Amino acid sequence: MRIGMIGCGVISRQYLATFDALPGVELVAVADLDPERAQAAAEGREGVRALGVDELIADPDVDTVLNLTIPAAHADVDLRVIAAGKNVYSEKPFAVTTEEGRAVLEAAREAGVIVGSAPDTVLGTGTQTARAAIDDGIIGTPIAATATMLTPGHERWHPQPDFYYVPGGGPLLDMGPYYIHALVTLLGPIDAVIGASSRLRPERTIGSGPRQGESIPVTTDTHVTGVLVHASGALSTLVMSFDAVATAARPIEIHGTGGSLAVPDPNRFEGEVSVHPLGGDGWETLPESAGYVSASRGIGLADMAERGAALRASGELGQHVLEVMNAVLESSTSGRRIEITSTCERPDAVGLQDLQTPI
Template identity: 80%
Template structure:
């Protein structure tokens, strides 16, 4: 699968580091509104051309567009690429509004092209080993889950953090995809949500890079909590914060009738899964039992190249998670429980295998 990458910002470095390890994926072109940044991103990479965005979308050598633009541009770039007959794979969130995401999926169906969506971290050994444990009944019947992300804010380290603090950003749309993709992978789709949010500061100060000390406005909630009511009846509690200093909680805990499972950081591909069994003594480490070993960002593209329409990090999953997040924000504003109209099948589990030899 020949990839044209649009957007050469911070996250692109992680994808670029992965491409040489993916046997069925080839980077052939890059584009960025800042051409110098695109040129710097692929310096030393033979055969990778630097193009304008329009040139890349029209290029016959590109069959799949990797969309690493800011969230507000995700849907527009995807739609333009689809109109040119390209497959698309978008960074998270899939889009900013649920309506935009639906337009992308409809356009792709009409054009007969594939749509993928980050995060692909759920394909790693961390989330997939947890899935095996749940599916094998290691914690009995799942009852509830708690997902917690607490940080004082990305402006402390990111040199261009503006998009984190406008609609389409915030802790929920920025970090929530990792946690909710994992929760859906583990426990199935979400039917309803209840949400609340707050915004204690109207300004943030950039802490690094050439704009250090610059003050930027905040126009979205920076602490969001919600209850996700899964179709299975499991209740997941979500806490996403750019206001908290930190937490000692496990990133995700899944509680069942026979035990509790501690799931590692869903922003990573690996990490220990631990279980505390009813009547047991302390926490036990669960042996790795599933997922792509030694995976990194881009494994979703490899999975897409090999599996085609059966890709696991799919646009349908990305759209469902987007709708869940926007429903939480809607509930936070209205104070009412909100139904989630879409549903999605749990992606097929990943058998334990080397990320470089996928099947």
């Protein structure tokens, strides 16, 4: 699968570190609104050309576009790529609004092309080992889950953090995809949500880089909580914050009738999975039993190259998670329970396999 990458910002470095080891995937072109960044990304990579955005989308040597633009541009770039008859794999979130995401899927169906959506971290051994434990009945019937992400804010380390604090950013749309993709992978799709959110500071101060000390406005909520009602009947409680300092909570915990499961950080591919069985003496670490070993960003593209339209990190999953997140925000302002109109298949499990990709 010949990849053209649009967007050569911070996240692109992680994809570039992976490409050479991914089976079935070849990077052939890169583009960015800043031509110098595109040139820097292509430098030293044999056969990779630095192009303009329009030039890359039209290039006949590119059959799939990796969209690493800022969230506000995801849907627009996806639609342009689809109109050119190419597959597209978008960084998270799938789009900013639910309507934008829906338009991307409709356009892809009409054009007969494949759409994928990050994050692909759920394909690693961390989430997949937890998935295998649930499927094997180790914790009985799942009843509830908690998903917790607390940080004082990305402006402390990111030199260009503006997009984190506008609609399409915030802790939910930025970090929520990792946690909700994992929850859907573990517990299945979501039928309804209830949410609440707050915004404590009207501006943030950039903590690093050439703009250090500059203040930027905050126009989206920065602490979000929600209850997600899964179609299975399980209830997930979500806490996403750019306001809090730290937490001792496990990133994700799944509680069942026969035990509780601690799931590692869904922003990582690996990590320790542990279980506390009913009547047990404490937490027991489970061996790695599923998932791509030593995976890193881009494994979703290899999965897409191998499985085609049956890819696990699908656009349908990305759109479902996007609607869930926007519904949580809508509920937080309306005070109402919001029903989710979309659904998706629980992605196929990944058997334990080593693609020898770098961490």
